[in-house]
Amino acid sequence: MNQHTPYKPEHKIRIVTAASLFDGHDASINIMRRIIQATGVEVIHLGHDRSVEEVVNTAIQEDVNAICLTSYQGGHNEYFKYMYDLLKEKGANHIKIFGGGGGVILPSEIKNLMDYGITRIYSPDDGREMGLQGMINDLVEKSDFAIGDSLDVSLKDVTTKSAKTIARIISSAENFPNVAKGILDDITTKNKNTTIPVLGITGTGGAGKSSLVDELVRRFLLDFPKKTVGIISVDPSKRKTGGALLGDRIRMNSINNDRVYMRSLATRQSNLALSKHVNEAIAVLKAAEYDLIILETSGIGQSDTEIIEHSDVSLYVMTPEFGAATQLEKIDMLDFADIVAINKFDKRGAQDALRDVKKQYMRNNNLWDTPQEQLPVFGTIASQFNDPGMNRLYKAVMDVLVDKVGAKLKSSFNTTGASSEKIFIIPPSRTRYLSEIAESNRSYDTLCAEQVDIAQKLYGIFQTICSVLNVSLTEVERLCLGELGLNEDEILNSPEVSGKNDKKEFIKLLIAEFNKVKKDLSPYNWETICGWSETVNRYKNPIYAFKVRDKEIKIETHTESLSRTQIPKVALPKYKAWGDILRWCLQENVPGQFPYTSGLYPFKRTGEDPARMFAGEGGPERTNKRFHYVSAGMPAKRLSTAFDSVTLYGNDPDYRPDIYGKIGNAGVSICCLDDAKKLYSGFNLADSMTSVSMTINGPAPMLLGFFMNAAIDQQCEIYIKENNLEKEVISKIEKLYKNKERPTYNGTLPEGNNGLGLMLLGVTGDQVLPKEIYQNIKKDTIAQVRGTVQADILKEDQAQNTCIFSTEFALRLMGDVQEYFIDNNIRNFYSVSISGYHIAEAGANPITQLALTLSNGFTYVEYYLSRGMDIDKFGPNLSFFFSNGIDPEYAVIGRVARRIWAKAMKEKYGANARAQMLKYHIQTSGRSLHAQEIDFNDIRTTLQALYAIYDNCNSLHTNAYDEAITTPTEESVRRAMAIQLIINKELGLAKNENPIQGAFIIEELTDLVEEAVLLEFDRITERGGVLGAMETMYQRSKIQEESLYYETLKHNGKFPIIGVNTFLSSKGSPTILPAEVIRATEEEKQSQIKTLENLHKANDTKEFLKQLQETAINNQNIFQALMEVCKVCSLGQITKALFEVGGQYRRNM
Template identity: 55%
Template sequence: MHQTNPQPYKTTHKVRFVTATSLFDGHDASTNIIRRILQSSGAEVIHLGHNRSVSEIVTAAVQEDAQGIAVSCYQGGHIEFFKYIHDQLREQNAGHIRIFGGGGGVIIPDEIRELEEYGIAKIFSPEDGRRMGLQGMINLMLEQCDFAPKRDIRAELQKLPEGDLRSVNTLITAFEEAVHEATAEVRELRHEIRRMAREVPVVGVTGTGGAGKSSLNDELVRRFLKDFPDKRVAILAVDPSRQRTGGALLGDRIRMNAINTSRVYMRSLATRDSRSELSAAIKDAIDTVRAAGFDLIVVETSGIGQGDAAIVEICDLSLYVMTCEFGAPTQLEKIDMLDFADLVALNKFERKGAEDALRNIRKQYRRNRQLFEQPDEALPIFGTIASQFNDPGTNVLYGRLIEILNGKKGLGWQSTLLSTGSGSRQNNVIQPDRIHYLGEIVHAVRNYKKHAADQARAARSLFQLKGARELVAGAGTVAELDDSIRQHDARLSEETRGILTGWPRLKESYRQDQLVTKVRDKEIRTDLYTTTLSGTRIPRVALPDFEDFGEIVKWSYRENLPGLFPYTAGVFPFKRVEEDPKRQFAGEGTPERTNRRFHYLCKDDDAKRLSTAFDSVTLYGEDPDYPPDVYGKVGESGVSICTLEDMKKLFAGFDLCAPNTSVSITINGPAPMILAMFFNAATDQQVDKFRQEQGREPSAEEYGEIRECTLQTVRGTVQADILKEDQGQNTCIFSTEFALRMMGDIQAYFIDHKVRNYYSVSISGYHIAEAGANPISQLAFTLANGFTYVEYYLSRGMQIDDFAPNLSYFFSNGLDPEYTVIGRVARRIWAVTMREKYGAGERSQKLKYHIQTSGRSLHAQEMDFNDIRTTLQALMAIYDNCNSLHTNAFDEAVTTPTEGSVRRAMAIQMIITKELGLARNENPYQGAFIIDELTDLVEEAVLAEFERIDQRGGVLGAMETQYQRSKIQDESLLYEHKKHSGELPIIGVNTFLNPRADEEGYQVPGELARATKEEKEQQIRNLRAFQELNRDKAAPALAKLQQTATSGGNIFGELMEAVKHASLGQITHALYEVGGQYRRNM
């Protein structure tokens, strides 16, 4: 299928869209594509990002006077969500705003019809995407929103002094539309508003693009709202229009966490053709909000150049925000705002060179204003870190801002916030002298490869010389050959000598029927061959038939056998015969329902390898509740867990301390709380055993012993990977710095309590791939994130061999060729780096990873074909020696897996491992030319990506500039374009189409897994009962948790106690107050 690309629809009106993903939904790849094409097609887009409630979306759409809302909803609850948007718009007299949505195959045709009949303008299905293409979908949206809302300007003007926000919206839009038409009506309107306008202070915030104006603005507004609970703020934010298309990305709102209150009004304006950093309508907009009774007005400009200072003309106090990247000190002489600004904020003060930059700015400021006698602390120039919660520098800046406003306007505002101190102090996650750790890793890996090549050449020459000596034995040249042999032998390292001397024994040991090894004086016998029905003996591990020393050394350095450094073929010598790598994945409705599914999945397996999917309410650290946008998500696409009692029900009937039980917890943002609940549930199981066996309660000392034994016994992993959440999946809830601190606290707790069998993090590439990254970006970003955790934990004083064994990985497996070697490359880079750079021991060198087949490759069209894709992906994972594997169910494009679809998914693995003959061999990839070449190509591509990240200041530095997120979005857009054009063939989707697809739409499975109303009600009832039971204990527990966080104690240690008395949502909100909320990125 090759689609024609329609031209963008040309609107006759200025069309404004609000774009977002639904509440508790981080799947923003499609929304980002839609907002980009809307913008390039001429629309002004106010992008809110992921995880937005109906209240936030509707408020934004009304305040921004948008004609359209575009929302994606992939996590279930879509019926309630979209209907709630529709109802709330009507309640706010904004029923003219058109609602567009999509959710892949999750929203089935009957539900699409129900929503569109209810009043939703269009819910796009996968079939719509196939028929219309991306631009066709955008054209439909633009055409339906190409109208000017009906307005009664005189009526709105009368309501303005009452603070009616709809009036504010309408009047600002009227001024925007009339900037080139100074009609008598507009002039009269302007006169009336100026007559109504009160004297209200205006703060102007300006600065270079990317300086962090919006983040700093948000922090200042947050402090103002806390400082003055009775005052209201209006924010007017200006962003540039694109001259060619007229479109604009109005991106300030996404960064603002403090505006979600009735005390704040925010309006985004595009510059349109003002040829300035301000909108031509900005003065009228200021007068309008002045007349509406706000107490403070903040105007934020778009990014400016050195010679721009237009903000000074329209504000009472101007704040210039800059960073230390201004070039040579002489460049400061060209910045006009240093002449005019009342306040200067040197933001991102944690960056290298910030102290020097601050000194140079102060010098220039003194020269400009002839203030040579003023001490540094008297100058209105401050180092700030807006990204850091409760930043001292921002506190000082805020205090000076209030002081200057009082002086200029005679306001008499008395601030109660502490605004003194020495300025910003960054609690560096990575110390400044360690930011080039990725460059060092590249150097270490390439040095290892060079050493391996040198050793192979020397060994080959030695082999050739020894062979030559045998051929000419007895001739006069033997002495010369012996000298040369000694010289080449001296070039070999001890490791290489060991390889060569051990090779004959190694080969011989693998030719026996059994390999006999000893572990702690226990003899272990491993069968090395299996016999087929035809009588053929198949080796479990096949060895190369090398004789040339050079080939032996080269292969041993680059490949080696499974279980031997550098572990390219696998980190263990053999796979477990008593335990398949498959995980039993479940999560739906209530804990009781998911528990039943676990027991169903495990009934035929001795090993209980459980993996838990949580509903999106839990994933974002909240409690179930009644508002429709929350209620609809309870128990959908995962299990609802909000209390310790829920966790106990979830694993009832499983011995969590049994050696054959392993539990994977797939959660990130609230991972510390959920993990604390899990550990407590496991401990309470053992306490119950004690009661049954002893007939009494354990003493405090006995309880402590039981808990320690539990922690040292329990097996499994928690995902808890915050870096990848920021880059891809978006279930971040806390500020990044605070979330990383809690990750470090978990690992420190693991070390202190000797938790050796549970992984403290599953460093995940899977969700990076699901967000749109190609396999090389997935692997490079994931390994880079892993090394960032290593550096952070080392900076906290932990020893490499104390924590590295607690780290695990999680990758996606698609059908791209690079996925064939993703495990091989990951293992080799990790092992070499751990040994060569960090000096880690053997256990730390072994990278263990889980594979999940690609969710992105599951399509709603021709769903039966999904099992074919999954089978191929599973085969690659098993051949590559993954340590555990989850095969997706074919219907996951539409629903949480049903019992029937899960059975088919499990059968895929079992057929490969039990029936496929070649799978009896455990290193089938070794020796294949294409595998060898692909491994080297992918490894070098990953190292090159490391270098690009290193040039941006490491992983955290690259995240500041949105490098990873932007790259993922670009790769996602490339995939979507190629899929829609047919250039990337996908069977049953854009080629080999079902001839009846247009008539029937995509097939819907006979059974859809949905949480029932009774299950949702039950979870809310259980939550309320838990909270009532702990009514007197929750508040002291939360206060103690907050005190631990602010005093620098181990937060996870205190969470182990807090979860006994407080619910997930209660704990989340308590930690927000001391650690800060996550700030979304574009």
């Protein structure tokens, strides 16, 4: 790879960077925007999940040279072409468009897009040939042209709020002042009689000014439905390169509105918080007759007051962390600010900070007679949706604008006297929970070591007694060991001792010492030692009997090989010494016994291998067909569902090109209850041999509502058929659909689909059955369904980016789901799959994956406990999901997870046995699949699957070898399934269910990884627990650092990857292109949109959505309301309704 020095631009270049709509893969664009900025460019970064309209509007308002995008989630053809067309339509086709998407965008598609007019789409081969800096140099050089060197605009274009005109005049003023002088003179003349107010917002860097501006704008737009606002936001330029990161837009959710204009400016000078062209920009916005202009500065120091020269009203934003109260005397803005906001009011010491700032403001402004509560100093938490402090601040700002400037902005916004108060997910008193767990687990280990020493000492005494008696250990154990210790009478009256006084006295001393030492051994541990022989015998017997939920289960303990060898399903150590036995029982133990290191259940379930059938593509019918294909002949149906990106982000299908292109690509499109019914049709969802896993996070409660209702209606259908009610029910449905188009299953039913679930398409069971019967069916069904919904919102914020609601609201939804599960006795369905898989896929090493995942799990435990839930009731509803690579630590990831979880749940939280059991699904590593020598991928997958099966995973998904380049084909999926079937059915050692237990390296690795995880718990505690660490993006940064380390070693060859950087073929192991690419068809996309349109025509949803919002506002259980709303409303309708009451996710840089 060639090394490139950064290109030096001739002109001031501005570029918008973003990841495409419904695409959370932001790692690449973050790297790109850093290099672009370091190459001297002013970068307006929007982050992930951005629509074409948002990007184009930003590009025009910011008057950029180019747009740089990544698209890894499919739909790129429609996305890029729509962007080109929209720019052309808005007269901005001078803006260059650059893009990339790894191997997702095929060479033929790259050519097609570039022929259409896209400036350049970079491929993986371009990256290998040019390097990152080489690609950026090419991009920047192609974007290096003047902006604003000529003006063909009129004042009329300004007064009609033409974003393109406004932006171009500001650019011309920045870049070519002489060119702009004429129009600026006209603007100055026009503005002489203008009284448009300017609100100046300034403050220290990191005070949350952008979030606060966004919250003010959101309230302004609600308060004044017809008024407009213009925003000028300033960020500093880098002195060394001239580049700048203009990052305010990424934090703003309210500005993509036709009543808002925003322009980001770089200071283009050192040590100043404002651009020297701010006056011209304000003048242009005044001429455009925006009703309010907001000017936000970059972060300022203590002596900076530049903002007051450009604003009518000034708002100073600070945080409680200013140091000693004397520091306030040094802040000049406290002399001049009309209003002060102490943002991030959830920080420690906020109330003291409010008191001190009010006192200083009072001194500075001689307001000695003003009551403190009337001073314009407010505590705010801008990051918290509908924060009371923000409401009061907004009202105060508007009142000052009216009183001081005479602005026609009399607010009718309702506020209460309430102060900002953080809605704590984890109570402040519990922020040390992870270190408490680490301390508790280490205490357990210390106690174990002490007890093991005592047991070993007892064994030594016991051995001595046996030697003196000259009898076998086993015989004496049988005769003499009891609950209280050694039976002295039994021993002294034995033939070996009777009549031999010299032996008697010695034996008495030994017995006394034994019983003295034994007092320090816990009764449980003594019982464990005494019962060891019985334990060994139970596993030697041909049949092992145990109980699960009061049901006795009998299992054969051995299998027979072709050589007629009896292979034990569970092998036990041959230990004799009590210390060894006790250590093994306390830290390892047999499967099914605490601490569950070797497995959760005494034996694996017969007739149900841990294989999961993964599918998701096109419409529900196509994925239904794939489910029936992959599960054919399997006694257990374990269906894992992948959803398309439109569904993952809680949206409905639409003809809009940037949405249309993603419908049914890289997952199945599900937008309503009928889609769910078709998706799982032919599978009895209430059958104990059927389980469904749904890989969905942000909108998980809605998809869960669709699933539960689909399951209920299946059982209603069974009831209808069993009671011969078909004619009556069909008659009712026909009346309901008179003059309406009823939904249908498109196409013929696949082999194995008996049509179950399709009778009630378009209706629900409560519409055709008596209420009492329906409620009984519902109650029984939801208690029987088996499966998992991922719903892990903490992991999404840390790694995968499919958050859609504010974090607090998303966690509340998770809690409401769990509460509903408890109230309705839903014990077989997991309310969350706490996922390390996506953390690993984002780049984390196995220890970090495990530590972050378990820390997230314990955070949910603490949150649910804070809501008053019983740990014994919610604990069993928690499950986990890990990735399995080839690193050595992956060999023990399940063992360590089970052990840490069990110890903490038992010792720290006092949970029962079911809640102590960590159940996990594992998937072979997607990151380890390579587009070079793809046939080698199956070898890696086989080794990873072997790790997982030997480690007693609860369920397993093996990736198809061609997933690195395309959606898996039926052939590759069958091969992937065969990998684990061959291990389970053919591999002899896999007939044993604890094959790695007892290996020295496995025990050593287990201890090393366990301690590494506990150390990570302590590091997270130092940052305020999981949520505190998320605020500083600790987890995300750690993941990215580890990803970079791996990529560096892969690139320089120090980490060998066969067929990628070593052992290359004679052709150099080039990237493989797929023979076929599986994408959703036009018919499938249009069918999904038609389904949606028919649903909206068939149902009046306003009252349902209103009731849902009222449920949220009144702090009632939202999921209970969703169970009804999901019957008639579409996914997008529900998402939008909840945005209004719960807040939208705010992206981070």
